[in-house]
Amino acid sequence: GIQVEQSPPDLILQEGANSTLRCNFSDSVNNLQWFHQNPWGQLINLFYIPSGTKQNGRLSATTVATERYSLLYISSSQTTDSGVYFCAVLPSDAGGTSYGKLTFGQGTILTVHP
Amino acid sequence: DTGVSQNPRHKITKRGQNVTFRCDPISEHNRLYWYRQTLGQGPEFLTYFQNEAQLEKSRLLSDRFSAERPKGSFSTLEIQRTEQGDSAMYLCASSQPGAGPYTEAFFGQGTRLTVV
Numbered sequence: 001g002i003q004v005e006q007s008p009p010d011l012i013l014q015e016g017a018n019s020t021l022r023c024n025f026s027d028s029v030n031n032l033q034w035f036h037q038n039p040w041g042q043l044i045n046l047f048y049i050p051s052g053t054k055q056n057g058r059l060s061a062t063t064v065a066t067e068r069y070s071l072l073y074i075s076s077s078q079t080t081d082s083g084v085y086f087c088a089v090l091p092s093d094a095g096g097t098s099y100g101k102l103t104f105g106q107g108t109i110l111t112v113h114p
Numbered sequence: 115d116t117g118v119s120q121n122p123r124h125k126i127t128k129r130g131q132n133v134t135f136r137c138d139p140i141s142e143h144n145r146l147y148w149y150r151q152t153l154g155q156g157p158e159f160l161t162y163f164q165n166e167a168q169l170e171k172s173r174l175l176s177d178r179f180s181a182e183r184p185k186g187s188f189s190t191l192e193i194q195r196t197e198q199g200d201s202a203m204y205l206c207a208s209s210q211p212g213a214g215p216y217t218e219a220f221f222g223q224g225t226r227l228t229v230v
Contacts, residue, residue: 004156030216041203043157043221050216086156088219100147100163100209101170102219104156 002027002091006105013077013112021072021108023087031090032063033102034072036083043086046072077112084109118222120206126228127196134192135225139208146189147219148181149205150174157205163189196229203227 003026013019023032034046047054047061049070054061058077063070074081088102119138127133139146144165149157160179162170165186175181178196183189193200203224209217 031218033218035221040223041151041226042223043205043207045218045220048218088156099169099217100145100207100219101159101172102147102149102157104158106156 002029002089002103004087004089004103004105006085006087006108008108009106010109011111013110015077015079015112015114017077017112018073018075019077019110021074021085021110023070023072023089023105025068025070025087025089028065028068028092029089030092030094031102032070033088034061034070035086035088036081037086037107038083046085074110077110079112079114082110082112118206118208118220120204120222120225122225123223124226124228126230129198129229130195132192132194133196133227134190135204135206135227137189137191137206137208137222139188139206140220142210143208143220144186144211145209145217145219146183147207147209148189148191149207149221151203151205151224152201160191160204193227196227198229201227201229 005024035043051065060073084107088104146163148160151157163183178194181191205224207219207221209219
């Protein structure tokens with residue numbers, strides 16, 4: 001099956017710093033999502049971005065599908081950005097019965113200190 | 115619409131007991147998914163429904179696990195004869211009917227199961 005690798009595994013920042021999180025995947029994908037998991041465990045949707053670039057406030061994401069990676073940029077980080085960031089993908093060869101089968105990376109644990 | 119809703123939020127049970135979790139998807143989302151997440155890991159796929167049809171089940175879903183979506187709306191996940199290894203966060207997600215795989219999944223708050 002498809003492999004998803006996220007880096008770095010851990011990241012510690014001071015408030016106000018910028019950061020880049022990376023997601024590499026081993027095969028072509030039809031679907032890629034970035035999530036933030038809050039301390040209570042809920043996965044919050046950040047971006048649905050199978051290709052291209054999107055921005056939402058201090059966050060932006062870029063997926064280069066042909067090179068099989070995606071980047072999540074966080075600018076001017078805040079303590080509320082702390083948590084685990086996951087990338088999840090759906091392979092291009094997924095048939096109709098597998099449309100729900102997202103494969104997640106191991107996550108990047110982000111800690112932002114005041 | 116308040117998003118995907120899961121109940122209960124927390125469940126502590128003794129080994130060997132049966133437990134059932136409920137998921138209410140976002141209205142008009144015909145696709146529903148269950149995932150399991152253990153400590154320090156990313157979520158892992160368990161099963162996928164389109165309307166009331168269960169289209170795919172992971173090998174993680176042993177015979178002790180069963181999921182239903184009888185009317186194509188809410189879904190239940192039952193674990194029989196729970197084991198300590200079943201302790202995990204159980205996550206439900208839903209997405210709109212769309213053009214093939216190109217739909218965004220939205221997750222609920224999860225049900226945290228502890229088997230003692």
